[in-house]
Amino acid sequence: MSAVRVLVGTRKGAFILTADGKRERWDISGPHFAGWELYHLKGSPADPNRIYASQSSSWFGQIIQRSDDGGKTWQQPGTPPGEPTTTPDGMPKGESNKFAYDTSSETGKPLTTHQWYDGTPHPWEFKRVWHLEPSQKDPDTVYAGVEDAALFRSSDGGKSWHELPGLRGHGSGSSWAPGAGGMCLHTILLDPSNANRIFIAISSAGAFRTDDGGTTWKPINRGLHSLHIPNPTAEVGHCVHRIAMHRSRPGVLFMQKHWDVLRSDDAGDSWHEISGNLPTDFGFVIDVHAHEPNTIYVVPIKSDSEHFPPDGKLRVYRSRTGGNEWEALTKGLPQSDCYVNVLRDAMAVDSLDKCGLYFGTTGGQVYASRDAGDSWAPIVRDLPAVVSVEVQTLP
Amino acid sequence: MIRVTLPAHLGKLAQVDGEVTLEVAGEVTQCSVLDALEARYPMLRGTIRDHSTQRRRAFVRFFACEQDLSHEPPDALLPDAVATGAEPFRIVGAIAGG
Numbered sequence: 174m175s176a177v178r179v180l181v182g183t184r185k186g187a188f189i190l191t192a193d194g195k196r197e198r199w200d201i202s203g204p205h206f207a208g209w210e211l212y213h214l215k216g217s218p219a220d221p222n223r224i225y226a227s228q229s230s231s232w233f234g235q236i237i238q239r240s241d242d243g244g245k246t247w248q249q250p251g252t253p254p255g256e257p258t259t260t261p262d263g264m265p266k267g268e269s270n271k272f273a274y275d276t277s278s279e280t281g282k283p284l285t286t287h288q289w290y291d292g293t294p295h296p297w298e299f300k301r302v303w304h305l306e307p308s309q310k311d312p313d314t315v316y317a318g319v320e321d322a323a324l325f326r327s328s329d330g331g332k333s334w335h336e337l338p339g340l341r342g343h344g345s346g347s348s349w350a351p352g353a354g355g356m357c358l359h360t361i362l363l364d365p366s367n368a369n370r371i372f373i374a375i376s377s378a379g380a381f382r383t384d385d386g387g388t389t390w391k392p393i394n395r396g397l398h399s400l401h402i403p404n405p406t407a408e409v410g411h412c413v414h415r416i417a418m419h420r421s422r423p424g425v426l427f428m429q430k431h432w433d434v435l436r437s438d439d440a441g442d443s444w445h446e447i448s449g450n451l452p453t454d455f456g457f458v459i460d461v462h463a464h465e466p467n468t469i470y471v472v473p474i475k476s477d478s479e480h481f482p483p484d485g486k487l488r489v490y491r492s493r494t495g496g497n498e499w500e501a502l503t504k505g506l507p508q509s510d511c512y513v514n515v516l517r518d519a520m521a522v523d524s525l526d527k528c529g530l531y532f533g534t535t536g537g538q539v540y541a542s543r544d545a546g547d548s549w550a551p552i553v554r555d556l557p558a559v560v561s562v563e564v565q566t567l568p
Numbered sequence: 569m570i571r572v573t574l575p576a577h578l579g580k581l582a583q584v585d586g587e588v589t590l591e592v593a594g595e596v597t598q599c600s601v602l603d604a605l606e607a608r609y610p611m612l613r614g615t616i617r618d619h620s621t622q623r624r625r626a627f628v629r630f631f632a633c634e635q636d637l638s639h640e641p642p643d644a645l646l647p648d649a650v651a652t653g654a655e656p657f658r659i660v661g662a663i664a665g666g
Binding site for chain 2: 251253
């Protein structure tokens with residue numbers, strides 16, 4: 174019988190929620206890495222027992238953890254204790270938590286600063302990994318989106334990490350500036366039909382695409398309109414919150430921006446707004462039904478300063494038409510006095526039939542729907558603030 | 569033999585209970601003690617000092633012999649009591665909310 178495993182990252186540890194294919198009774202394990210912030214955990218599509226986790230803290234920095242047994246045990250994939258950290262000829266061996274920006278001359282003009290809040294150049298400083306995206310074919314290859322914004326790749330199971338510097342160096346990098354949440358690369362979409370195509374999104378620079386495996390990049394923000402920047406239609410500077418795609422239709426992208434929900438039918442070359450009848454088009458998450466590429470979900474949030482649902486009602490909105498026409502999904506969700514937020518990486522879908530949806534809140538609830546959003550029930554109610562939710566559908 | 573105490577979170581990462589004891593060749597300084605610590609426990613690299621700059625992370629402090637040594641130069645000699653193992657070199661997570 175099939176099963177699902179929900180990977181939950183919170184402000185104070187990780188939790189793993191598992192159920193069989195009926196999705197009625199849940200086992201909860203955790204907290205893993207208690208006391209640490211778990212910005213993201215994600216399993217490898219090529220080997221579901223391989224899970225990567227981003228563990229960080231303001232005190233002790235960034236740690237990458239890896240599980241090879243579905244989250245039962247974890248290890249830092251770098252040099253084991255007691256082994257030399259350098260090779261006999263003095264070269265450093267893998268250190269799983271080392272993210273060093275590439276400023277080598279071979280990769281072009283070294284990029285060392287971006288724009289600070291006061292408009293002055295500010296050194297690029299690594300802070301944390303926001304998102305881990307394992308390769309769809311190789312369990313040892315995984316991408317990391319980091320703050321300050323950059324894209325890294327490991328091809329040795331997380332032992333060592335190397336930047337893909339063409340993204341920061343494509344031309345506009347020195348003008349990127351952080352938003353209130355920091356300058357983070359939070360979304361990585363790997364095109365399942367084209368190994369050379371990757372989409373990423375950065376707050377608050379915008380969306381970018383590579384068509385050559387990460388060597389060169391271009392901004393894909395035409396059609397975005399942002400009133401909070403001097404030129405509302407600028408090539409970069411947009412606060413993209415999240416992008417989603419359906420794997421059967423990778424040229425169609427859906428975006429939740431700081432304000433506005435948008436859609437692209439040409440792999441990001443142009444975008445048009447699909448906010449339609451949403452009660453507010455501010456929000457963080459956006460996701461696509463596992464079996465219906467035109468069915469999408471968002472959780473409207475009142476505004477950029479009031480990070481909670483409008484009217485204290487927690488509602489998921491579903492469009493079955495690829496946008497513009499939205500219906501509120503409320504059954505089983507609190508419809509009064511609810512003032513939680515749902516952060517950008519905190520929604521996921523399983524691939525069972527019917528499609529399951531999951532999302533976590535800053536109030537510590539993880540809600541699940543077994544019927545594509547028609548009804549909801551909490552799996553857990555009292556976790557630390559939820560930062561990320563991913564789900565694995567297991568055979 | 570140098571004695572080092574770790575904050576609980578780093579002790580868990582390194583999978584050690586209580587104090588760590590280290591052999592440090594040459595002068596006993598913050599830098600040489602941390603080099604020896606990280607050589608023994610590679611998973612701690614980057615958690616006490618920044619990977620790139622090697623500067624102490626802001627919310628990590630170094631105490632010994634009832635003194636705060638956090639702002640001492642990394643190459644300054646540590647107190648004799650640390651060098652002889654009479655007192656531990658304490659790595660402490662700052663009380664900083666959270």
